[in-house]
Every structure is written in structure tokens, then in C-alpha cells.
Amino acid sequence: MLVIIGYVVVMGSVFGGFVLSGGHVGALFQPLELLMIGGAAAGAFLVGNNTKAIKATLKALPTVLKGSTYTKALYLSLIHISEPTRLR
8 A cells, every 4th residue: 555655656756847947747748758667778788687586576466466474463463562660
């Protein structure tokens, strides 16, 4: 959930700052430019890493999209364990 909030903050800051400085949002949406930048980034990643690192990265990508293993119950139990005892 925090990842989504983070993305919203980043996108709002970038687009909001661009619009407030007088830019038109339509100018930011350039599909061919995104293709060039994305392709350059993917190519640089392939050139800059060995096969083992590329395979490990591709294997780890699905874990980025699934939920966290840390739950609210886990945090609450941790807080309960580390709660200081009161002196009488």
C-alpha cells in the first residue's frame, strides 16, 4: 500500500511541478520517446550485467508485485514484545 502511495506522491510532484511551472501535461506523453528511453535502459541493463544477474533479476520481478510478508498482526506482536515494563 505504501508503494502505491509513494508512486502517487512522485507522479503528483512531477506532473504538478511541471504544470505549475507553465508546462502542458500533453507534452510529457511521448510514446516514441518512452520507447527509446525504455529500450536504452533495457539495453544498458543487458550490457552491464552478466547472465546470472539478468536471470536472477527476471526471477525476482514477480516478488516485487506481491504483497508484503509483514502483517499488521506481526507489527503489533513485535510492539507488544518490546514494550517496556513499568516500575512500581
